[in-house]
Amino acid sequence: xxxxxxxxxxxxxxxxxxxxxxxxxxxxxxxxxxxxxxxxxxxxxxxxxxxxxxxxxxxxxxxxxxxxxxxxxxxxxxxxxxxxxxxxxxxxxxxxxxxxxxxxxxxxxxxxxxxxxxxxxxxxxxxxxxxxxxxxxxxxxxxxxxxxxxxxxxxxxxxxxxxxxxxxxxxxxxxxxxxxxxxxxxxxxxxxxxxxxxxxxxxxxxxxxxxxxxxxxxxxxxxxxxxxxxxxxxxxxxxxxxxxxxxxxxxxxxxxxxxxxxxxxxxxxxxxxxxxxxxxxxxxxxxxxxxxxxxx
Amino acid sequence: xxxxxxxxxxxxxxxxxxxxxxxxxxxxxxxxxxxxxxxxxxxxxxxxxxxxxxxxxxxxxxxxxxxxxxxxxxxxxxxxxxxxxxxxxxxxxxxxxxxxxxxxxxxxxxxxxxxxxxxxxxxxxxxxxxxxxxxxxxxxxxxxxxxxxxxxxxxxxxxxxxxxxxxxxxxxxxxxxxxxxxxxxxxxxxxxxxxxxxxxxxxxxxxxxxxxxxxxxxxxxxxxxxxxxxxxxxxxxxxxxxxxxxxxxxxxxxxxxxxxxxxxxxxxxxxxxxxxxxxxxxxxxxxxxxxxxxxxxxxxxxxxxxxxxxxxxxxxxxxxxxxxxxxxxxxxxxxxxxxxxxxxxxxxxxxxxxxxxxxxxxxxxxxxxxxxxxx
Amino acid sequence: xxxxxxxxxxxxxxxxxxxxxxxxxxxxxxxxxxxxxxxxxxxxxxxxxxxxxxxxxxxxxxxxxxxxxxxxxxxxxxxxxxxxxxxxxxxxxxxxxxxxxxxxxxxxxxxxxxxxxxxxxxxxxxxxxxxxxxxxxxxxxxxxxxxxxxxxxxxxxxxxxxxxxxxxxxxxxxxx
Numbered sequence: 001x002x003x004x005x006x007x008x009x010x011x012x013x014x015x016x017x018x019x020x021x022x023x024x025x026x027x028x029x030x031x032x033x034x035x036x037x038x039x040x041x042x043x044x045x046x047x048x049x050x051x052x053x054x055x056x057x058x059x060x061x062x063x064x065x066x067x068x069x070x071x072x073x074x075x076x077x078x079x080x081x082x083x084x085x086x087x088x089x090x091x092x093x094x095x096x097x098x099x100x101x102x103x104x105x106x107x108x109x110x111x112x113x114x115x116x117x118x119x120x121x122x123x124x125x126x127x128x129x130x131x132x133x134x135x136x137x138x139x140x141x142x143x144x145x146x147x148x149x150x151x152x153x154x155x156x157x158x159x160x161x162x163x164x165x166x167x168x169x170x171x172x173x174x175x176x177x178x179x180x181x182x183x184x185x186x187x188x189x190x191x192x193x194x195x196x197x198x199x200x201x202x203x204x205x206x207x208x209x210x211x212x213x214x215x216x217x218x219x220x221x222x223x224x225x226x227x228x229x230x231x232x233x234x235x236x237x238x239x240x241x242x243x244x245x246x247x248x249x250x251x252x253x254x255x256x257x258x259x260x261x262x263x264x265x266x267x268x269x270x271x272x273x274x275x276x277x278x279x280x281x282x283x284x285x286x287x288x289x290x291x292x293x294x295x296x
Numbered sequence: 297x298x299x300x301x302x303x304x305x306x307x308x309x310x311x312x313x314x315x316x317x318x319x320x321x322x323x324x325x326x327x328x329x330x331x332x333x334x335x336x337x338x339x340x341x342x343x344x345x346x347x348x349x350x351x352x353x354x355x356x357x358x359x360x361x362x363x364x365x366x367x368x369x370x371x372x373x374x375x376x377x378x379x380x381x382x383x384x385x386x387x388x389x390x391x392x393x394x395x396x397x398x399x400x401x402x403x404x405x406x407x408x409x410x411x412x413x414x415x416x417x418x419x420x421x422x423x424x425x426x427x428x429x430x431x432x433x434x435x436x437x438x439x440x441x442x443x444x445x446x447x448x449x450x451x452x453x454x455x456x457x458x459x460x461x462x463x464x465x466x467x468x469x470x471x472x473x474x475x476x477x478x479x480x481x482x483x484x485x486x487x488x489x490x491x492x493x494x495x496x497x498x499x500x501x502x503x504x505x506x507x508x509x510x511x512x513x514x515x516x517x518x519x520x521x522x523x524x525x526x527x528x529x530x531x532x533x534x535x536x537x538x539x540x541x542x543x544x545x546x547x548x549x550x551x552x553x554x555x556x557x558x559x560x561x562x563x564x565x566x567x568x569x570x571x572x573x574x575x576x577x578x579x580x581x582x583x584x585x586x587x588x589x590x591x592x593x594x595x596x597x598x599x600x601x602x603x604x605x606x607x608x609x610x611x612x613x614x615x616x617x618x619x620x621x622x623x624x625x626x627x628x629x630x631x632x633x634x635x636x637x638x639x640x641x642x643x644x645x646x647x648x649x650x651x652x653x654x655x656x657x658x659x660x661x662x663x664x665x666x667x668x669x670x671x
Numbered sequence: 672x673x674x675x676x677x678x679x680x681x682x683x684x685x686x687x688x689x690x691x692x693x694x695x696x697x698x699x700x701x702x703x704x705x706x707x708x709x710x711x712x713x714x715x716x717x718x719x720x721x722x723x724x725x726x727x728x729x730x731x732x733x734x735x736x737x738x739x740x741x742x743x744x745x746x747x748x749x750x751x752x753x754x755x756x757x758x759x760x761x762x763x764x765x766x767x768x769x770x771x772x773x774x775x776x777x778x779x780x781x782x783x784x785x786x787x788x789x790x791x792x793x794x795x796x797x798x799x800x801x802x803x804x805x806x807x808x809x810x811x812x813x814x815x816x817x818x819x820x821x822x823x824x825x826x827x828x829x830x831x832x833x834x835x836x837x838x839x840x841x842x843x844x845x846x847x
């Protein structure tokens with residue numbers, strides 16, 4: 001069992017929606033990172049969640065920056081701190097829009113340059129802060145305020161894009177598995193260079209689920225295989241324990257879709273496409289894990 | 297006096313940056329600025345400047361990386377031009393609003409379409425509301441000196457606002473002139489950023505700020521901009537005392553007894569002196585005011601009763617020349633003949649400027665090179 | 672003020688020649704500026720650069736339209752460019768050639784075979800003879816700046832002694 005510190009790094013004053021997955025994830029991220037950390041936050045839900053001046057939620061410095069700018073800001077910060085001989089963790093905490101869409105150029109640049117920082121994307125699969133518009137990370141079939149009949153194209157495969165930069169450490173996680181998040185952040189911060197963690201963070205108002213179902217829906221995502229937990233340390237690709245178990249006998253993705261109001265317009269045909277996409281992806285991941293094991 | 301070195305404006309700015317010893321430089325190439333960052337990259341590579349050079353993927357990221365570095369309390373520098381400056385636009389506000397003393401070399405160049413790499417001031421003038429101090433220089437020596445002074449002015453705790461050093465593309469960025477590479481010694485004190493990030497004293501930066509406090513933040517910026525007038529005067533006086541080269545926010549050339557004054561920025565403002573000499577030989581009492589610091593805007597121009605021929609190497613479409621308009625706004629009694637000239641690198645000689653004075657029609661706007669019937 | 676226009680081809684070092692000329696004049700205690708005209712900077716395309724030399728700081732940035740002197744580093748540019756454009760009455764022409772060239776009357780014409788000198792001195796880079804350092808020697812002979820300052824301007828730009836040797840040869844070859 002992972003020993004997670006009891007000390008809370010977030011004060012009890014967040015202005016989140018009830019049941020926010022991104023805040024749950026951040027709680028464990030900061031426990032893993034500790035006090036010698038600076039958070040860089042571009043425009044996203046977490047710009048608002050942190051409170052209104054002069055109050056703040058976090059017990060580490062938080063630097064807010066423009067939507068497209070998180071990875072570049074972290075680059076400058078990390079270079080300056082390292083030039084001064086300081087080891088302070090620089091962690092970006094950005095939403096999916098700020099990562100997969102408007103911020104992807106800066107992210108790609110920072111990853112290519114090999115900046116020493118950890119980029120964490122919490123993915124609630126839409127522009128949550130502006131009221132749930134579709135983003136590149138919105139999944140096929142999901143209703144948003146700009147896809148009122150459901151999104152007609154697939155979710156952008158952000159992880160493959162990031163993977164193309166050959167990072168020393170990359171992982172996926174989900175806010176429903178705090179120990180997994182904690183361990184992955186710990187490991188990431190022990191490795192120099194650019195690190196990336198992509199966390200699925202259910203959003204009760206956006207996904208149209210009851211506030212108390214955040215953890216349950218996240219687990220359903222993993223159990224259905226629509227979200228797979230894995231990590232890649234240099235070339236070593238490993239499927240994480242919860243997904244290893246789930247992949248043996250994935251729950252049909254239809255159950256995950258049915259549990260959320262945002263998928264209510266998904267017809268059988270689209271549901272079949274989504275299931276086929278999941279099956280294809282699971283095969284790909286199983287193959288990659290097997291190949292990685294072989295080369296060990 | 298130390299030996300004079302032949303240098304371009306770009307290389308002089310880079311040399312001043314080497315002297316100022318920033319710890320981080322983040323930049324992206326663009327003509328005609330590129331020589332600045334290439335020179336800095338060479339300094340870093342050779343170990344002559346102990347800085348981290350971040351070769352970012354865009355100007356937006358260049359300014360952002362400078363912001364991220366600056367808030368840790370280190371000295372930073374970047375350079376850009378034209379479209380690069382505009383691509384930074386959002387982050388210029390972020391830099392000034394965060395009260396970061398970032399210094400930037402800015403080579404003035406036209407904006408497309410069509411593609412054009414020559415001098416024009418529209419790029420920087422379109423950024424005049426971002427909270428950056430703006431100085432326009434006219435010689436290689438001045439480019440060097442202004443860059444040294446920019447660090448000291450920006451980092452003064454009464455200012456804590458970023459400074460942009462503007463230099464005409466090619467006309468100054470690429471001309472070679474002799475200049476003295478003065479060692480600044482302790483002219484630029486060590487940076488002590490009062491609000492730098494400290495993990496032992498965690499603070500939030502740029503969080504949600506409701507109107508009542510946001511309004512206060514903005515007024516604080518305006519107060520610092522006002523205070524920067526004093527800091528600029530002090531810094532330029534100290535520079536003159538130490539190094540023997542004096543500058544003023546508005547450089548005057550034979551203005552005291554002048555009936556007509558050419559007002560211009562950058563290289564046009566320098567060449568205008570030759571026009572004034574020519575006019576004086578003809579019996580026209582002409583002078584020149586070369587505006588150096590456009591932000592903070594000069595409030596003590598001695599223009600009472602004189603005709604001003606204001607040459608704008610820019611245009612605010614649907615309004616007119618920016619500099620002419622700003623002077624009129626701050627000096628309602630000013631008598632101005634506005635000339636729009638030099639856009640896209642249009643050749644404007646001292647002879648042309650003398651003719652602007654001879655044929656001036658006060659209270660009108662004249663586009664140089666456009667036939668009278670189309671004006 | 673003395674204004675000079677240099678005609679060369681992209682990659683031939685005309686801009687560097689302008690800088691060394693201005694630098695040499697500054698070493699003599701004069702004021703000088705050098706600037707290229709930026710247009711087509713393609714390798715091989717005809718380009719012009721400008722030098723101004725004066726007893727007071729040079730405050731003019733616009734192009735030189737009425738030069739006192741033109742320097743032609745590559746005579747083949749004359750096929751497409753009117754190199755005499757705006758040259759003042761009684762002005763000087765320096766041309767790199769070993770041939771006799773006919774110019775209209777009213778100008779002082781000087782020449783030296785800089786290309787031949789460069790080849791003799793084995794001053795060849797990437798297959799091209801270097802003419803921008805020998806020209807400094809030729810122009811010193813014409814009195815634009817002193818020989819000593821010319822040599823200094825060359826050596827602070829190029830360490831290779833073949834450059835000063837070529838400049839010396841050009842100095843000797845020009846007939847004033």
